[in-house]
Amino acid sequence: MTRRSQDGWIWGLLPLMGLALFLNFVASPDDRVLGPSQRIFYFHMATATAAGVAFTVTAGASILYLATRNLRFDAFAAASAEIGTVFTSMLLVTGILWGRAAWGVWWTWDPRLTATVILWVVFMAYLMIRGWTESRERRARTAAVLALAAYVDVPIDYMTIRWWKSIHPVVITTHGIHMAPSMVWAMFVSMAAMLGIYAAWMQLRLRLIRVEMGLDRVKQHLKDKLEG
Amino acid sequence: MHKFWAMVSKDLLLEARQKDLWLVMLAFALLDLFLAAFSFGSMARSAAPGILWMAFLYAGMLSIGRGFTRESDDGTLLGISLAPGGRWPVFWAKLAGAFLALLAMEGILVPLYLVLFGLGLDRLSVAFLAVLVLGAVGVASVGILMAAISMNIGGHDAVMPVLLMPLLVPVAILSVKASMALWVHQSATFWIRGLGAVDAIFLALPLLAFEYLWEG
Amino acid sequence: MPNPVLSAEGLIRMEGDLRTLNGLDVSLSRGRVLAVMGSNGAGKTTLLYVVAGLLSYQAGSLWRRGSRIPKENAPDPGVALLSHQSFLYSHLSLGENLIFYGRLYQVPDVSERARWAAHRVGLNWAIHDLVGTFSRGMRQRAGLARLLMQDAWLWLLDEPETGLDDEGRRCLEGLIHEQRDRGTAVLVTTHWLDEAMRLADALAVLKAGRFLWWSQDRSHWPMMARRHLGGREDHA
Secondary structure, eight states: OOHHHHHGGGGGHHHHHHHHHHIIIIISOOBTTTBGGGGHHHHHHHHHHHHHHHHHHHHHHHHHHHHHOOHHHHHHHHHHHHHHHHHHHHHHHHHHHHHHHHHSOSOOOOHHHHHHHHHHHHHHHHHHHHTTOOOHHHHHHHHHHHHHHHHTHHHHHHHHHHHSOOSSOOOEETTEEOSOHHHHHHHHHHHHHHHHHHHHHHHHHHHHHHHHHHHHHHHHHHHHHHHO | OHHHHHHHHHHHHHHHHOTHHHHHHHHHHHHHHHHHHHHHGGGHHHHHHHHHHHHHHHHHHHHHHHHHHGGGGGGHHHHHHHSTTOSHHHHHHHHHHHHHHHHHHHHHHHHHHHHHTTOOGGGOOHHHHHHHHHHHHHHHHHHHHHHHHHHHTTOOTTHHHHHHHHHHHHHHHHHHHHHHHHHTTOOOHHHHHHHHHHHHHHHHHHHHHHHHHSOO | OOOEEEEEEEEEEEETTEEEEEEEEEEEETTOEEEEEOOTTSSHHHHHHHHHTSSOOSEEEEEETTEEOOTTOOOOTTEEEEOSSOOOOTTSBHHHHHHHHHHHTTOSSHHHHHHHHHHHTTOGGGTTSBGGGOOHHHHHHHHHHHHTTSOOSEEEEESTTTTOOHHHHHHHHHHHHHHHHTTOEEEEEESOHHHHHHHOSEEEEEETTEEEEEESOGGGHHHHHHHHHOSOOSOO
């Protein structure tokens, strides 16, 4: 398959994103209490979902790497962690903006906010440490264990608002979804669009990692040649 | 088992010989205490648990980091790996050493803080002692895992603080919350359970992953 | 030829894309001393670590005392290794270090044995001193004393003469011959032909992860060493 046809599906995201924007800004009403700032929520929730999925993929790929020692899984884990960290950054920024609008403060040390910041810091550390190790196998092994330690925070983050008395709202509970139907549609379509972006980024990043690995091999080969 | 005991007694001997760390820890704890007393004034009492655990986490980070870097001293880790008994006794000995060092620090710091904050030694209830022990287990197990990771990637100086600090936050928050609740005579069951759960996770993780961190 | 205690065929170890061992064959019997010469980066240390069980290998086969060792490899408690590092704690005294290793290897009468080991390498006067205060040569002797704290069937020595004075070298020579007479097999790496001449029964030249040449006939050694390693047969 040519590269162009591999990437063709990404164009399909365009109408999906258009639909998401339409639902977010036109088809759904203002919130009764929060007013138009409610609309940040669709991005906020969607990036949170994408970040959660990304880190779960990292954890899963790390387990698979430790089980099989196939470096492809390591590449998967690394790519997904990078993208997850970007989504977490977006999550924090949208959260800060929305918090200012809804609660009147930029930041508060609420359990959920704290857990999210920890998650962001830990995965930043994960990415930094990947850059500090020279041997590929050793890096993959260490990073896989570290990813699992870091992942512990993901379910904690998800459950904080259910276990603690947090000021962060709980939207999805066992009793259903606490929102108007048009808002529910906007939320799910936004999530789908954001997950589509995640998939597209993954494909591009994985290809880049493969190229990087190929380049490393060529460099090593040349070095061996030159040193005889 | 003989390997475990040989390691633990050797580590304790080394710990007793290198007293500098204990001085650093005490100096930090006192500084921490003075600054808190001056800045919080009459509110210092309610901030006491946070101040106590801060001194404690800092001390733990220093001592755990050293537990493993000690083994990079002229290749001793290789020497230990060659000896019979495998790797697990080494892991357990390091964990036990870190745990004992933390308990010793708690033994020094807790009475000191209680007296200096005017809280009275009657705050030392069974539940509070349980919080101290569970907190020490949590710090030791997260610390040992991170120290092993740090050693594995060439003992980069920044690895320990960068990794350990964020991962210790859950243990720290739960310990502080539990201590706070107990000191104002409220139930701390929720926080103690949470602490137990975090301990269990971070004890299980190295058990599953330690083999992978120690390969040629 | 009698049954070898150590043998390997076509041993390959990859580090990244680099073959640090590249189809190495070796065979060593009890009470024999094999010297391995090779320039830096030829794979001497890798060979010792794989034989000791500290490093895995990817292809070929390895036997220790008749049992085949899987590729993942595992340390053998009967192998004693003297590397470039002493494996000793600088904040413990020599005696404490030796007793620690004696405990790991579960030898009986551990303090008595530690005294004997320190005496054997001529360091009985320094047994209560911290290893951190030792000179390079003393550290090397202390490392040798550590080897005496275990009952090994194979000694692996990585350039053991480094840092030793004349008396230290005689001491090393005495120890190796004593071990050989007790039936221990010894594999020693060196840069110096005269050291190989004094210590070993056989000489092998290692280059790019394999033995180029191997001989028990001493009369061939100087010429071969000169040919493969280029004029480095004597101490500079």
